[in-house]
Amino acid sequence: xxxxxxxxxxxxxxxxxxxxxxxxxxxxxxxxxxxxxxxxxxxxxxxxxxxxxxxxxxxxxxxxxxxxxxxxxxxxxxxxxxxxxxxxxxxxxxxxxxxxxxxxxxxxxxxxxxxxxxxxxxxxxxxxxxxxxxxxxxxxxxxxxxxxxxxxxxxxxxxxxxxxxxxxxxxxxxxxxxxxxxxxxxxxxxxxxxxxxxxxxxxxxxxxxxxxxxxxxxxxxxxxxxxxxxxxxxxxxxxxxxxxxxxxxxxxxxxxxxxxxxxxxxxxxxxxxxxxxxxxxxxxxxxxxxxxxxxxxxxxxxxxxx
Numbered sequence: 367x368x369x370x371x372x373x374x375x376x377x378x379x380x381x382x383x384x385x386x387x388x389x390x391x392x393x394x395x396x397x398x399x400x401x402x403x404x405x406x407x408x409x410x411x412x413x414x415x416x417x418x419x420x421x422x423x424x425x426x427x428x429x430x431x432x433x434x435x436x437x438x439x440x441x442x443x444x445x446x447x448x449x450x451x452x453x454x455x456x457x458x459x460x461x462x463x464x465x466x467x468x469x470x471x472x473x474x475x476x477x478x479x480x481x482x483x484x485x486x487x488x489x490x491x492x493x494x495x496x497x498x499x500x501x502x503x504x505x506x507x508x509x510x511x512x513x514x515x516x517x518x519x520x521x522x523x524x525x526x527x528x529x530x531x532x533x534x535x536x537x538x539x540x541x542x543x544x545x546x547x548x549x550x551x552x553x554x555x556x557x558x559x560x561x562x563x564x565x566x567x568x569x570x571x572x573x574x575x576x577x578x579x580x581x582x583x584x585x586x587x588x589x590x591x592x593x594x595x596x597x598x599x600x601x602x603x604x605x606x607x608x609x610x611x612x613x614x615x616x617x618x619x620x621x622x623x624x625x626x627x628x629x630x631x632x633x634x635x636x637x638x639x640x641x642x643x644x645x646x647x648x649x650x651x652x653x654x655x656x657x658x659x660x661x662x663x664x665x666x667x668x669x670x671x672x
Contacts, residue, residue: 368443369415371457371475379453380481383407385416387487388423391436392445393549395488395521395528402518403486404450412483416446417455426459435580436530436549438556441637455480468494472507482513489517523548540585540643552592552639555581555620559631562619571660573621574631576638578607590642590667591622596634601627604660604667605638608647623660625668642670 369375375382385403389396400416407414420439424431437445439456446454457463466475471494476482485504493499499507505515520527528548536544537553546552555578562575574593586608593601605622622638644663650656 367453368439369453369455371417371455371463373479375415375453375455375480379413379415381483382413382415382452382481383410383484383486384455384476384480384482385414385451385486386493387417387491389416389418389442389446390422391530391533391549392442392449393528393530393533394523397449397550398521399486399488399518400446400449400451402516403484406484406486406516407452410483413452414450415453415455415480415482416449416451417457418442418446419457419459421459423459423464426461426464432583433578433580434534434582436533436553436582438580440635441554441556465495468499468503469507470494471499472504472513473511476508477511477513484514484516486516486518489519491517534582537582537584537640540587540646542584542589542640542643546641552641553584554594554637554639556635556637558633558635561632562617562621571623571657571664572628573606573623574636576620576622576636578618578620584640585643585646587646588644588663589640590644590670592639592641592671593622593624594637594639595631596636601625602668602671603627603638604644604664605640606647607640610647623664625664642667644670 383403383406385400387396387399404414443454476485487501489501491501501515501517508515533545533548542552555576557576557579559574560577584607589605589607591603591605593603601624603622603624605620607620609618620638644666
């Protein structure tokens with residue numbers, strides 16, 4: 367269930383324990399915060415809610431920042447549900463929320479609007495106008511209102527703290543394996559299949575084209591991928607992510623070619639997981655050379671994906 371932060375939440379979900387954070391990547395560190403909230407809720411017979419912010423606060427304060435999202439809202443909702451949450455609460459971040467004082471955030475939103483009984487956050491969580499609220503402020507403001515607060519420290523991996531920025535750095539470097547390890551799943555781009563220039567079809571490798579939108583741009587190049595279809599089927603493939611330098615004009619797209627697959631996907635929403643980076647984008651002088659390379663890429667992807 368998806369709840370809007372602008373509304374009072376249903377009576378059945380009041381008295382919940384809320385995991386509070388942005389949770390964009392929902393990586394191992396975020397999962398630890400969510401698990402603490404879910405365990406606490408279960409122990410007291412309460413609902414468990416995982417909150418998130420959309421758009422990301424950075425998009426409000428730095429509208430010209432390059433795309434950096436690791437998940438869209440639909441993906442987060444599925445991840446939160448799979449983790450055991452009863453609902454996802456979406457704070458719509460704009461001028462109104464940015465201007466809300468720490469006091470009003472706790473009293474008017476968390477306590478009065480959402481009826482929260484408990485909050486779980488990472489210990490570096492900040493909130494309120496000019497980021498004047500932190501965990502100590504949350505505890506101080508919440509206690510007299512009957513709102514309890516717990517925090518979860520950072521989670522480390524190989525002695526290094528797991529963070530969304532580490533995952534982004536890995537993806538920008540084409541290191542799918544590290545990103546997958548930290549996320550506990552492959553990074554995936556989801557969107558509707560759109561019409562392209564039909565170049566893949568002409569080359570004998572038809573593709574399902576997706577606009578990368580607000581997602582982080584991983585390293586441009588060729589990837590071994592898995593596609594998740596609307597009906598839940600998973601198919602293997604190879605994808606070009608980038609601007610296709612052999613063709614004019616350059617156009618940024620994610621273009622997966624799914625093996626042994628010939629169905630019409632136009633308009634359908636699919637999710638494409640990046641499993642392995644094969645090589646960077648290259649410009650080819652003729653289409654025969656490009657076709658030969660695509661065949662090699664597909665063979666390599668089949669091998670890697672088993």
